[in-house]
Amino acid sequence: MFAWRADLAPDRDGSSRFLPWIIALMVYLAGLALAATMVLEQIAGRWSASLRGSVTVVVEPSVRDGGADIDARVEAALGVIRTTPGVLSAAPLTMDDLASLVEPWLGEDLLSMGLPIPRLIDVALDGDGGLDLAGLAERLETAAPGSRIDDHKIWLRKVLRLAHAVELTAVVVVALIALAAAATVMFATRTGLAVQRDVIEVLHLIGARDSYVARQFQGKAASLALRGGLLGLTLTGVTVTALWLAARDLEGSLPPAVRLAPPFLTGLAALPLAAAAIASITARVTVMRFLARML
Amino acid sequence: MAGANHLVRFENVGLRYGDEPEVLRDITFHLGPGSYHFLTGSSGAGKTSLLRLMYLAHRPSRGLVSVLDRDVAMMPRDELPGLRRRIGVIFQNFRLLDHLSAVDNVALPLRIAGGPKDVIREQAAELLTWVGLGDLLDAPPRTLSDGEKQRVAIARAVINRPSLLLADEPTGSVDHNQGSRILRLFEELNKIGTTVVLATHDRTIVERHAHPVLHLERGTLSVHRNAGAAKGGT
Numbered sequence: 001m002f003a004w005r006a007d008l009a010p011d012r013d014g015s016s017r018f019l020p021w022i023i024a025l026m027v028y029l030a031g032l033a034l035a036a037t038m039v040l041e042q043i044a045g046r047w048s049a050s051l052r053g054s055v056t057v058v059v060e061p062s063v064r065d066g067g068a069d070i071d072a073r074v075e076a077a078l079g080v081i082r083t084t085p086g087v088l089s090a091a092p093l094t095m096d097d098l099a100s101l102v103e104p105w106l107g108e109d110l111l112s113m114g115l116p117i118p119r120l121i122d123v124a125l126d127g128d129g130g131l132d133l134a135g136l137a138e139r140l141e142t143a144a145p146g147s148r149i150d151d152h153k154i155w156l157r158k159v160l161r162l163a164h165a166v167e168l169t170a171v172v173v174v175a176l177i178a179l180a181a182a183a184t185v186m187f188a189t190r191t192g193l194a195v196q197r198d199v200i201e202v203l204h205l206i207g208a209r210d211s212y213v214a215r216q217f218q219g220k221a222a223s224l225a226l227r228g229g230l231l232g233l234t235l236t237g238v239t240v241t242a243l244w245l246a247a248r249d250l251e252g253s254l255p256p257a258v259r260l261a262p263p264f265l266t267g268l269a270a271l272p273l274a275a276a277a278i279a280s281i282t283a284r285v286t287v288m289r290f291l292a293r294m295l
Numbered sequence: 296m297a298g299a300n301h302l303v304r305f306e307n308v309g310l311r312y313g314d315e316p317e318v319l320r321d322i323t324f325h326l327g328p329g330s331y332h333f334l335t336g337s338s339g340a341g342k343t344s345l346l347r348l349m350y351l352a353h354r355p356s357r358g359l360v361s362v363l364d365r366d367v368a369m370m371p372r373d374e375l376p377g378l379r380r381r382i383g384v385i386f387q388n389f390r391l392l393d394h395l396s397a398v399d400n401v402a403l404p405l406r407i408a409g410g411p412k413d414v415i416r417e418q419a420a421e422l423l424t425w426v427g428l429g430d431l432l433d434a435p436p437r438t439l440s441d442g443e444k445q446r447v448a449i450a451r452a453v454i455n456r457p458s459l460l461l462a463d464e465p466t467g468s469v470d471h472n473q474g475s476r477i478l479r480l481f482e483e484l485n486k487i488g489t490t491v492v493l494a495t496h497d498r499t500i501v502e503r504h505a506h507p508v509l510h511l512e513r514g515t516l517s518v519h520r521n522a523g524a525a526k527g528g529t
Binding site for chain 2: 007009199201202203204205206207208210212292295
């Protein structure tokens with residue numbers, strides 16, 4: 001499979017034995033990096049989409065009265081919010097909702113203990129940016145002292161910045177893997193050139209152009225890289241599938257469910273072809289430079 | 296300037312490898328189209344070096360080497376392959392590619408020149424049959440005798456119908472009968488217009504044929520005319 005019919009002696013330099021394995025490992029690592037990028041992109045995208053177009057209004061319990069007037073202040077805040085242009089809807093979270101939110105940290109008996117906890121109002125906006133947040137904050141402070149607006153932007157910006165940094169790192173990792181693959185092919189080709197020098201000289205002396213000799217090395221390198229790439233792709237597929245199945249079984253996990261998106265699958269499938277292309281181009285450049293020093 | 300009536304022209308040519316002393320000194324000779332020359336000299340006299348200059352494996356260290364009207368020293372590197380395709384070379388140690396069959400070795404010059412695949416194999420097989428190896432088309436060179444390898448090498452050298460045929464000790468590793476057969480083959484090629492230079496240290500071969508002799512002695516060349524030599528250069 002993928003054997004290359006060549007004038008060069010097969011397997012004389014040993015590169016055909018180790019090159020596919022190295023390329024397989026590189027394609028595997030590049031595949032995992034791509035997978036990590038895809039997961040982060042989806043998580044960041046979903047968080048961003050779910051939080052865009054909404055704000056949360058927090059009504060803090062008053063220390064002096066022990067939170068006795070908090071229901072009245074929530075009603076007052078709702079009145080202000082619902083009459084504000086740009087607001088689609090506003091709904092306070094129920095006590096049960098609030099209890100379930102703090103339950104992991106404060107336990108189940110929170111409500112019976114009578115602890116004062118902040119009330120939250122989920123506000124849906126009509127579009128993104130049509131609301132005067134500063135004006136709303138002022139009016140809320142007047143109508144319901146102790147209220148503040150959390151528009152998630154600061155938190156979301158930090159999360160997205162982190163996600164993009166990780167994505168960039170993954171891209172750099174893939175680029176470094178491509179460079180390492182090119183360097184590996186270059187050294188393998190140089191070894192092949194040294195070992196097959198006598199054959200190359202014969203080819204030259206009977207009229208072969210440099211490009212003819214280069215094509216022999218290109219074909220061999222591309223064939224070996226494609227074989228290694230397919231092996232690496234298989235390993236990536238097995239790993240990604242196993243991780244995806246494991247993640248799918250998690251209940252109530254922090255990251256939203258990840259799906260195998262078609263662009264990601266296309267990118268993965270292109271890795272062996274990219275490896276073959278890199279190997280072919282690198283082999284050609286290496287051979288042409290080497291032969292330019294011969295007569 | 297290259298001479299119009301000379302297929303090969305050497306003027307005051309010197310060749311040295313690296314910083315070593317010159318292995319060829321002040322070599323001057325001309326070979327006309329369709330000529331047949333012997334190249335003689337003892338071992339180490341410089342026969343192979345002279346042939347390497349003629350088949351463009353080296354450029355001269357000094358002097359003019361013109362092959363097929365092209366100044367080898369001044370030629371751009373990318374034009375060398377085109378010129379080499381007009382030169383057939385039979386190397387002393389055959390230099391067949393061991394991983395290819397006999398017919399693939401013979402077909403190599405045509406493949407390199409880019410001919411149609413089916414025609415290439417047909418021509419190579421035809422030529423191998425002509426040199427008496429029609430039943431060994433797919434045999435790898437390691438299974439062939441030296442005489443058979445020599446004939447494969449000859450077939451590879453002539454398949455492109457070269458204008459210039461250079462043979463380095465082509466009868467050195469074959470018996471008398473096979474040697475005679477190879478020499479008859481060269482005579483036939485010469486009759487159809489191929490210029491032949493045959494390097495040998497076998498004086499009996501030279502004496503049996505009426506062709507001019509280029510004789511090398513310690514890197515310097517002298518030209519001798521055999522009795523009855525009808526055509527050739529100087």
